[in-house]
Amino acid sequence: MYSIPISDPRIRELITWYLRTLQKAIDIIWENIEWRYRFPRIERRKRRQVVIIPSKFKVPELPKSRSFKRKLRDELLLDCPYAKHWVDAVIRTAYSIIESWRKRYLRGRARKVKPRVKKRFARCKITLMKIDYKAKTIRITLKPGEYLVISWRAMWYEYRVEGWRVGEVILKDDRILIPFKSTRIIEVRDVVAWDSNELSLDGFSPRIGFIRVDLKPLQSMKITYERKKRIAQSKDLKDIYEKYVVRERNRERDFINKLTSGLTRLFPNTTHVFENLEKEDLIRRKKTPRNRRKRNARTPWKIIHKKISEKAIIAKVPPKDTSRNCPRCGYVAKTRVGRVFKCPRCGFELDRQKLASINIYLKYSKMRGFPHSNDLEEAVKGELWVGVTPSGRSPVIWIPMKRDPEGSEAKERGLDIKLYQAQ
Ligand SMILES: [Zn+2]
Incomplete structure (x- = not known):
């Protein structure tokens, strides 16, 4: 959403008329709402009795008949010095306001009170x-x-x-x-699967190979602020503590914004696959040592995933066994120790840091029904509408990726995997 400044008394007059008419339309629709009783319903599902609606309550039904709408329009046209389409714009806005009230009301989030328009605006048609x-x-x-x-x-x-x-x-x-x-339909051609680690974001894409994104600057920043906050807390300096909280949050946001715009720019037309971390938390809680959990909690994964989802298409896979599954034969290893993963069944070896991302990729391919062969070229078609952020975005500085193009090449499972040595 972009704006053009304007100073025109006609606009102010129009808005005043618009709001008056809008409130009138809301009043008329409100008076014509039919309140119907809905009674408790009990259904049998899977041999269990399930209560669909717990008790008797009243449901508002908006008047939607053509004759009602015509009457409403005629009524509003009586006081309309503007083009007739403005009345239609008013009616549509009135319905959408009441409709959203109705939804909130049914969810128990709004009371049975007629909506009032407060903000000064006029929505055009x-x-x-x-x-x-x-x-x-x-x-x-x-x-x-x-x-x-x-x-x-x-x-x-x-x-x-x-x-x-x-x-x-x-x-x-x-x-x-x-x-x-932007009405461009973006064809999603690539997939990058990301393993979310404490100090890095480790990716795998059949086209590029392994990708590593360094998160150390974020971590060291957060550690610094944790120390500062602890000192402020021990000296009981509330204001200073609060200041650090705000600064840390701002710097974190800034980092994440740069990271996510960099990633989406570097990998255009790409689906980004992540593990569903909420479930991971439940699964790994007992097995992960406490200090390790704390370090993982430091990385704001949810915000990073959300930010990327605003800029690209993302997908999530269940996190089970991604760090101990053999990508070649599917064997689930018992332990997760050691820097290098070695499959006891087929002997496949891979840096453990890279293991999870390739497993996440394979899980996603399986979910989407891709064959694990050379047919990975099969294009995924997605439709993406790119919106414009309200405040615009500041120029982005890309955080350099540490990547050394020298490395070995491996052909595993028919995939053409180029191994890049991450530093
Ligand atoms: Zn194996």
Whole structure:
């Protein structure tokens, strides 16, 4: 969402009318809601009795008949100095406000109170807009024959949104918000499976081989702040402690932002596969020593996964046995000790750090039904809509990857694996 500053008394007037009419529409729809009783329902499922609805309660049904909508429209048109489509825009917004109230109400998150519009805005309809992508202008119809023309030419984001489509604009008192959408359909061609470790992010992709991303700067930063916080705490300096908390969080966010944009830029059109760490926690709790768990907890994996998911397609696989499964023959080794994994059954050897990422990749392939052969070229087709972040993004500095292209080549399980020696 990008904005164009504007100062036009006509917009303020329009918004005032819009809000008045919107509240009126909400009032009328609200009065016509039908409250139906829903009664407790008990079903038998798998020989057990299951209560679907626990008790008798009232469910709001919104009036949706065509005749009601026509009446509502006629009523609102009585006081409309603007183009008729503005009334349609109002009606649609009114329905969506009440609909979202209804959903919250049914989940027990809202009370039976009529929604009130407080924020000053007016949502336009696409039928009121004429977009000229060449001239980079949007003409908004206010009244029949009266227009407002705005342009995103010479705005700082002009080239960033090149080729993107304009969605329905939102009018504010002092600015107009334009949602730009990239309509490119991105063909997902590659897969990178990531093993989330304490000091590194270890990846495997059949196209590239092993990838290693260094997380030491993040860890050392966090250790430094842990020490600082501990000292502040021991001296009972609350303000200083809070300051460190905020600084640590900001620096962590900054690091993660740079990391994730770097990764998604380095591996475009890629599905990123991770282990489902919530489950891992449950499985490994008893087996992992306490200090090890603490170190793992230090790495903000959930935030990293979430950030990547905002920029690329991600997939998750169950974490069971990824660090002790033999990728060649499928044997599950008993122990997890030693730097090098050696399969007792087939003799396959691999650096343990790399083992998990290749197992995660194979698990994902199995899930997707890929053959474990040379057919890995088989393209995965996904559809991705790239949105624009509200505040824009600052330029990104890529954290250098330590990678040495020298290394041995191995052909395992029909995969063409290039082994890169990570430092
Ligand atoms: Zn084996």
